[in-house]
Amino acid sequence: MDWKPNLFRRRKLYDDLSEEIRLHIEERAEQLMSEGLSPEQARRDARLAFGNRTLVEELSREVWQWPTLESLWADVRFAMRQLRRSRGFTFTAIATLALAIGANAVVFSVLNVFVLQPLDVPASQSLYALQHADAASGYISYPNYLDLRRRNHSFDGLVAYNALMVGFDAGDNPSNEWGEDASSNYFDALGIKPYLGHFFHLSDEHGSNSVPCIVLTYSFWHTRFQDDRSVVGHVVRLNGHPFTVIGVGPPGFHGTLMFFDPAFFVPMVERPLLAGTDLSARGDDSVFESMGHLKPGVTPARAIADLNSIGADLQRTYPKDVSKLTFALARPSLYGDYLGRPVRAFMAGLMLLTGLILLAACANLGSLFAARAADRAREVALRLALGASRTRILRGLFTEALLISLAGCIVGLLGSVVLLRALSAWHPIPTFPIHLEVNPDAKVYAVAVFLALISGILFGAVPVRQVLRTNPYEVVKGGAGANTGRKLNAREVLLVVQIAICAVLVTSSLVAVRGLVRSLHAHFGFDISNTMLAEADLSTAGYSGERVPAMQKRMIDALRALPGVESVGLSDALPLSVNGGDDQIVFADPVSDLRPSNAAGEVRTYRVSPDYFHAAGTTLLSGRIFVNHDDKNSPRVAIVNQEFARKLFGSTSSAIGGLYKLKDGTRIQVVGIAEDGKYDSLTEDPRPAMFFPILQSPSTSTILVVHTFPNSGNDAYLLSAAMRNVLQRLNAGLPITIEARDKPLDSTLFGPRIATIALGVLGMMGAMLSVTGIFGMAAYSVSKRLKEFGIRVALGAQRKDVLWAALGRAFRLLAIGSVAGLVLGLLATRVLAFIVYQATPRDPLVLAGVVLAMAFLGLAATWIPAQRALSVNPMILLRED
Amino acid sequence: MMILESLRRRPAHGYALVQHIQQRSNNLLQVEEGSLYPALQRLLKAKLVKAEWGVSSTNRRVRTYQITANGLRHLEQQISSFERMFEGITLVLNPGSPTVG
Numbered sequence: 001m002d003w004k005p006n007l008f009r010r011r012k013l014y015d016d017l018s019e020e021i022r023l024h025i026e027e028r029a030e031q032l033m034s035e036g037l038s039p040e041q042a043r044r045d046a047r048l049a050f051g052n053r054t055l056v057e058e059l060s061r062e063v064w065q066w067p068t069l070e071s072l073w074a075d076v077r078f079a080m081r082q083l084r085r086s087r088g089f090t091f092t093a094i095a096t097l098a099l100a101i102g103a104n105a106v107v108f109s110v111l112n113v114f115v116l117q118p119l120d121v122p123a124s125q126s127l128y129a130l131q132h133a134d135a136a137s138g139y140i141s142y143p144n145y146l147d148l149r150r151r152n153h154s155f156d157g158l159v160a161y162n163a164l165m166v167g168f169d170a171g172d173n174p175s176n177e178w179g180e181d182a183s184s185n186y187f188d189a190l191g192i193k194p195y196l197g198h199f200f201h202l203s204d205e206h207g208s209n210s211v212p213c214i215v216l217t218y219s220f221w222h223t224r225f226q227d228d229r230s231v232v233g234h235v236v237r238l239n240g241h242p243f244t245v246i247g248v249g250p251p252g253f254h255g256t257l258m259f260f261d262p263a264f265f266v267p268m269v270e271r272p273l274l275a276g277t278d279l280s281a282r283g284d285d286s287v288f289e290s291m292g293h294l295k296p297g298v299t300p301a302r303a304i305a306d307l308n309s310i311g312a313d314l315q316r317t318y319p320k321d322v323s324k325l326t327f328a329l330a331r332p333s334l335y336g337d338y339l340g341r342p343v344r345a346f347m348a349g350l351m352l353l354t355g356l357i358l359l360a361a362c363a364n365l366g367s368l369f370a371a372r373a374a375d376r377a378r379e380v381a382l383r384l385a386l387g388a389s390r391t392r393i394l395r396g397l398f399t400e401a402l403l404i405s406l407a408g409c410i411v412g413l414l415g416s417v418v419l420l421r422a423l424s425a426w427h428p429i430p431t432f433p434i435h436l437e438v439n440p441d442a443k444v445y446a447v448a449v450f451l452a453l454i455s456g457i458l459f460g461a462v463p464v465r466q467v468l469r470t471n472p473y474e475v476v477k478g479g480a481g482a483n484t485g486r487k488l489n490a491r492e493v494l495l496v497v498q499i500a501i502c503a504v505l506v507t508s509s510l511v512a513v514r515g516l517v518r519s520l521h522a523h524f525g526f527d528i529s530n531t532m533l534a535e536a537d538l539s540t541a542g543y544s545g546e547r548v549p550a551m552q553k554r555m556i557d558a559l560r561a562l563p564g565v566e567s568v569g570l571s572d573a574l575p576l577s578v579n580g581g582d583d584q585i586v587f588a589d590p591v592s593d594l595r596p597s598n599a600a601g602e603v604r605t606y607r608v609s610p611d612y613f614h615a616a617g618t619t620l621l622s623g624r625i626f627v628n629h630d631d632k633n634s635p636r637v638a639i640v641n642q643e644f645a646r647k648l649f650g651s652t653s654s655a656i657g658g659l660y661k662l663k664d665g666t667r668i669q670v671v672g673i674a675e676d677g678k679y680d681s682l683t684e685d686p687r688p689a690m691f692f693p694i695l696q697s698p699s700t701s702t703i704l705v706v707h708t709f710p711n712s713g714n715d716a717y718l719l720s721a722a723m724r725n726v727l728q729r730l731n732a733g734l735p736i737t738i739e740a741r742d743k744p745l746d747s748t749l750f751g752p753r754i755a756t757i758a759l760g761v762l763g764m765m766g767a768m769l770s771v772t773g774i775f776g777m778a779a780y781s782v783s784k785r786l787k788e789f790g791i792r793v794a795l796g797a798q799r800k801d802v803l804w805a806a807l808g809r810a811f812r813l814l815a816i817g818s819v820a821g822l823v824l825g826l827l828a829t830r831v832l833a834f835i836v837y838q839a840t841p842r843d844p845l846v847l848a849g850v851v852l853a854m855a856f857l858g859l860a861a862t863w864i865p866a867q868r869a870l871s872v873n874p875m876i877l878l879r880e881d
Numbered sequence: 882m883m884i885l886e887s888l889r890r891r892p893a894h895g896y897a898l899v900q901h902i903q904q905r906s907n908n909l910l911q912v913e914e915g916s917l918y919p920a921l922q923r924l925l926k927a928k929l930v931k932a933e934w935g936v937s938s939t940n941r942r943v944r945t946y947q948i949t950a951n952g953l954r955h956l957e958q959q960i961s962s963f964e965r966m967f968e969g970i971t972l973v974l975n976p977g978s979p980t981v982g
Contacts, residue, residue, distance in 0.1 A: 060919045
């Protein structure tokens with residue numbers, strides 16, 4: 001193609017053409033004149049004979065252009081001019097779309113990271129995690145894991161890991177850090193290569209505590225050691241024990257659990273030293289998750305059969321320790337289905353909602369565009385009359401739509417990038433490293449642009465019929481006729497649906513917020529007001545054996561001596577926190593065959609000091625609290641909750657003095673009954689729990705519950721400083737976390753909060769869209785009927801009548817949509833009740849709130865059109881045409 | 882095709898071409914004169930004709946079109962394919978009378 005010279009010659013070509021045509025007409029006119037016509041008449045006939053000169057020139061020019069590209073560019077320029085002329089419209093449209101597309105981009109990129117993307121390890125397609133077939137968890141015991149690893153024929157190396165927190169001391173200031181203890185084949189089987197140094201291997205392992213080495217994750221090395229390469233080879237102290245830093249992991253690798261951001265990896269055989277775990281106990285589930293690559297050609301079904309046959313064999317061989325052991329395979333990144341299922345369901349729901357919002361935005365913009373096309377009916381008609389083709393006009397409209405959608409897409413994407421950055425940097429639970437890397441990638445951008453194009457075409461298509469039907473002659477002659485049909489048209493149905501969706505969102509977010517607020521003031525079986533916590537693990541400073549209870553007693557005494565402190569209790573775990581306690585199986589006293597299948601149930605276990613119940617605000621219903629004599633030399637006793645008493649003894653009254661057995665056969669006597677509480681989540685059903693005296697079952701995990709006198713004027717900040725001060729005086733090398741009692745609830749409330757925030761944000765967006773939707777409709781109908789209102793006013797109509805005529809319809813639609821949405825929303829909140837504690841729709845405040853919110857929306861949306869309708873000046877209006 | 886045929890006979894400018902075609906068709910083909918120009922531009926672009934500004938016999942400034950070698954070849958192809966088509970149509974319409982041997 002010789003297009004290059006064309007480009008420069010084009011000007012001349014066009015000039016030649018115009019000149020030629022001008023000469024042509026001139027020549028014809030002269031010819032006609034010579035035939036005896038007057039000059040006027042001749043020129044007119046010449047032009048008539050020639051036809052539409054503009055069109056001919058345009059068609060002729062088109063011969064020289066790349067037709068599509070150049071006319072597209074012309075369309076774009078024209079559309080830009082059009083849009084610049086109506087700034088308000090353009091701004092509204094872009095803002096609406098930016099919100100909708102931004103929301104979709106955010107939700108999609110979270111969905112993309114959590115659900116769609118596989119784990120960032122080599123060959124992740126064949127990587128499967130083991131989970132129990134009968135429960136969505138992957139806990140197994142270390143000996144069972146070893147047997148599964150040795151005896152299976154399906155996996156290329158089965159790896160295992162668990163998480164643990166240690167006191168990390170590199171010689172500067174000791175801190176508590178979370179890390180993973182992983183089987184020694186972890187890095188080799190997953191195919192991870194070190195960034196620095198080397199990793200540990202299976203061949204290094206020679207029994208318990210044989211590999212005292214640590215691998216740092218890249219991000220921890222980066223923040224804690226400022227990329228200091230010489231750190232490899234150094235010795236750091238974990239819980240006081242020396243470990244050699246042998247390597248640093250590759251950038252971006254943070255283990256195989258999506259949300260978890262560990263600081264380091266240590267070999268699992270070091271777990272007994274660091275966490276006091278007995279790895280040889282076949283009944284103790286010390287492996288959090290195990291996973292491996294399927295061998296080539298092995299299907300998941302075959303692998304499951306393989307694992308199940310090993311499981312059945314283990315159950316036969318060790319009936320005391322191994323209950324039913326059947327497996328399923330799942331994707332490892334969200335801990336199989338345990339987190340995977342709710343996260344997937346939630347994200348899918350969210351994606352659906354944002355999709356609906358985009359659709360609503362399209363409907364809005366569609367009606368805005370239709371209104372605009374109607375306003376411009378005269379212009380369109382004029383252009384049609386002048387010989388523009390309908391396709392050309394439609395193309396212009398679509399170009400405007402696409403321009404707006406692309407601009408909205410860009411703005412929306414920018415907003416979502418900012419939001420996602422903030423989300424990635426967010427640490428929702430201060431004591432636990434949460435990893436939320438949700439920065440958008442190319443896929444997200446592609447989806448956003450795709451959505452923008454689709455929606456541009458969607459809302460651009462709304463006025464198509466209108467344009468195609470336009471009869472230029474009628475329009476130019478009579479002005480755009482006011483079409484005030486009484487029938488509900490498609491656009492209005494869309495608007496009702498949209499208002500209903502908005503009402504659903506508003507209802508459910510209000511219900512969620514109310515539920516959250518109430519759950520913060522509910523009673524969970526302990527008191528959260530006037531309470532501070534000091535958390536430490538004595539093993540992180542090297543305490544063991546007899547030194548543990550002695551130190552714990554000194555800590556309690558030191559804190560109790562502080563002014564304003566009423567009582568101090570101690571527990572090894574804390575209900576409704578990350579460390580929410582462990583479960584043990586118990587047996588009714590008569591049972592002698594202590595295999596898991598004969599157990600009476602799993603019971604949440606806490607080891608507490610005598611004062612714990614008082615300090616925590618847990619009411620003792622009957623019996624006695626522990627005393628200091630409940631120690632190693634006296635018979636084992638326990639305080640159980642009501643649910644435990646009901647389950648094991650039938651009633652709370654018969655439980656006092658009753659006996660039951662632990663897994664190892666120890667007989668325990670019940671000495672007191674405590675009230676039920678919430679232990680893992682606010683929405684859980686009542687579950688059995690038991691409290692042991694800490695002197696009878698010692699633990700290094702030390703959580704001190706400090707209850708202060710109410711109204712003692714104690715400032716939480718001053719108190720925590722004082723607490724830290726006295727505790728550090730006891731041992732400066734012990735990492736301690738001090739926080740208010742309601743802080744750990746953050747982890748429990750994480751899910752409900754996220755749900756509430758998401759619903760709230762979506763509700764807001766839905767509300768804004770409804771406002772623009774109603775506004776669009778009201779403004780359109782007012783502007784169409786302005787002349788009618790003018791006549792009405794001139795004939796003496798009251799303001800009230802005009803207002804009703806103008807906006808009655810909008811209000812009726814609003815009412816229909818709101819009622820439908822309210823009903824649907826109340827139905828939907830039943831689902832919400834599973835996530836948010838005490839989310840009940842039967843709440844007058846919620847109902848009133850929804851009605852008020854919708855009325856306010858209606859008012860906000862119709863304010864401007866109402867003003868316009870009221871301010872009609874009949875004289876000016878009637879003079880116009 | 883008609884334009885090329887006209888130009889083959891004699892180079893001409895736009896107005897003359899219109900006159901020529903109208904005369905030759907005994908005014909059977911009454912087209913808007915303007916529609917000639919897009920067609921001329923297409924021929925110009927395909928290099929089937931070339932144009933030059935000049936002065937006509939009536940002493941007017943005109944842009945004269947002239948058929949090129951390419952144009953001639955193209956015209957011959959067109960005519961022969963048109964004739965074949967025409968022949969086909971004739972055969973179908975008058976199956977009894979063999980017109981061509």
